[in-house]
Amino acid sequence: MDEEEIARSAALEQRHWWYAERRALVRRTVEAWPAGRAVDVGCGPGGNTAVLRDLGWRVTGVEYLPGAAAIAAAKGLDVVRGDARALPFRDSSLDLVLSTDAWEHIDDDAAVAAETHRVLRRGGRALVAVPCGMALWSGHDVALGHVRRYERDQLADLVTGAGLEIEDLWSWNVLLRPVVRARRRRRHAAESEMEPVHPVLNAGLRGAVALERVLPLRRLPGVSLVVSARKP
Numbered sequence: 001m002d003e004e005e006i007a008r009s010a011a012l013e014q015r016h017w018w019y020a021e022r023r024a025l026v027r028r029t030v031e032a033w034p035a036g037r038a039v040d041v042g043c044g045p046g047g048n049t050a051v052l053r054d055l056g057w058r059v060t061g062v063e064y065l066p067g068a069a070a071i072a073a074a075k076g077l078d079v080v081r082g083d084a085r086a087l088p089f090r091d092s093s094l095d096l097v098l099s100t101d102a103w104e105h106i107d108d109d110a111a112v113a114a115e116t117h118r119v120l121r122r123g124g125r126a127l128v129a130v131p132c133g134m135a136l137w138s139g140h141d142v143a144l145g146h147v148r149r150y151e152r153d154q155l156a157d158l159v160t161g162a163g164l165e166i167e168d169l170w171s172w173n174v175l176l177r178p179v180v181r182a183r184r185r186r187r188h189a190a191e192s193e194m195e196p197v198h199p200v201l202n203a204g205l206r207g208a209v210a211l212e213r214v215l216p217l218r219r220l221p222g223v224s225l226v227v228s229a230r231k232p
Helices: 002-011 017-030 047-054 067-072 107-118 138-146 151-161 177-184 199-211
Strands: 037-041 058-065 078-082 096-098 120-131 165-172 223-232
Touching: 017 047, 017 096, 017 120, 017 199, 017 223, 037 047, 037 067, 037 107, 047 058, 047 096, 058 067, 058 165, 067 078, 096 107, 107 120, 107 151, 151 165, 151 223
Parallel strands: 037 058, 037 096, 058 078, 096 120
Antiparallel strands: 120 223, 165 223
């Protein structure tokens, strides 16, 4: 992802349905866990980092791109420049590693998973979200600098191969997958889909994703996969 795309994401982050519902997912998942020391790997403009801070975590964002790190730091967040393949933390020093939509940008994702295991304390948790399914691969992925989209078994093998134990692995944004797939079949140019959305449509899309909280859809294919894992 280049600096222009980061600036676009930062401008959309507070209002856009995707970012708002992703923050809600992080909040719902993490709020029941005892707050401790956390890192948000690939924090971007810092939306999820702020969620953890507001839940009482002592959180540091790690971001590779200087522009994104500067935007997050300007919000008063603790942010460091760093590489997910070599996290700037001691062994067994963290209670939570959060990473949303970052692993798919990195060729050596096994190294990222291994670093996640290394920095977690025993009993510490990882919460990771990634784009789901190469069937949805499109110019959107190219524009964002994705290396891959993940299948369920692929993500499970990556996490367990690093020594983590999976607590849950579920799909997110299931109801809108047919819409996303149809749209991406028609668009082949390398361009991001992250753009302003009319407020009425934005509210409707948020509502569709929020509806998944009460429907039994977690095992069906979605647009993203989310995994919660623990270091034994």
